[in-house]
Amino acid sequence: MSPKSKRPQRSRRTSYIIAQYTVKEGTHRDVIKNIGAGGLYIRTTRKISEGQSIQLEFPLFRFDNTVVVSGKVVRTDSDGFAVAFDEPLDALESKNGRLPEIVHEINR
Template sequence: MKVSPNRQQRSRRTSYIIAEYTVKEGTHRDVIKNIGAGGLYIRTSRKIAEGQSIEIEFPLFRFDNTVRVSGKVVRVDADGFAVAFDSLLEELKAKNGQLPDIVHEIDRTT
């Protein structure tokens, strides 16, 4: 099966993390559906243009500690859009074939 050049090439972890992101269409909050060291996928019904720069902020390992990353919107579909980070998130690189545990909104106690 041929892989599209816009498809992610690294391991990703299913997630449910609320992220705040800024694109030319404005600043929004939506849910990260999966994430890996090289990028993520945000589920949204918003119309976000492919090819543009994006700044994203979200909790990763603890709710009181957010990560801020920049990247580019590399794929858009009816359910959301995919982002490739400008640089890898070293904390999310798979070790021994396993991705580290991350936070999920369903685990939030506050």
Template sequence: MKIPNRHEYPHRTAYIIAKYTVKEGTHRDVIKNIGAGGLFIKTSRKVSLGQAVALEFPLFQFDKIIKISGQVIRGDHDGFAVEFDKPLDGLDCKDGEFPEIVHESERASR
């Protein structure tokens, strides 16, 4: 089932290291922004459009890893966007507020 237009899901700025697997290999780069319907990974790697991607990253707690899949829907010199195969539970925007998510800059203080 295809997710509606990604703009229907609000995004927020993020700084989370994600492990992802695409046909070009398995890599680690930083999630730049995220929403219930997808995310953007900042990287200089070239990733082809339309391909499947499997992702793993902490979101609400560093010791609890989210595993989700999707498709690459956009790419540019700064990275690529992924649309999830299904919305990411728990990242729904309630009353215009996002739930608290982790950021790599906070890792040392936890």
């Protein structure tokens, strides 16, 4: 069994949320492309090293309520990078097959 198949499968939701994050390359702001209880994907042209710790801050359900989470960069590609959270965001767990509503920058 590959390591990828050992990860719990969680639903993800398409998003357009600006996140601030800190990695060894510095502190940056880029767009979260999709998010779920276990992690997210950030679209960026920055070269972020895989395997490093990351601290993220972003609005999730309301623009005036910021979520702060930590995790690990688990995958990088030419369009961005994926993060697995250290602890799942329980508020994003699927309820009855549906994910809760989240904010989007286009609604600001």
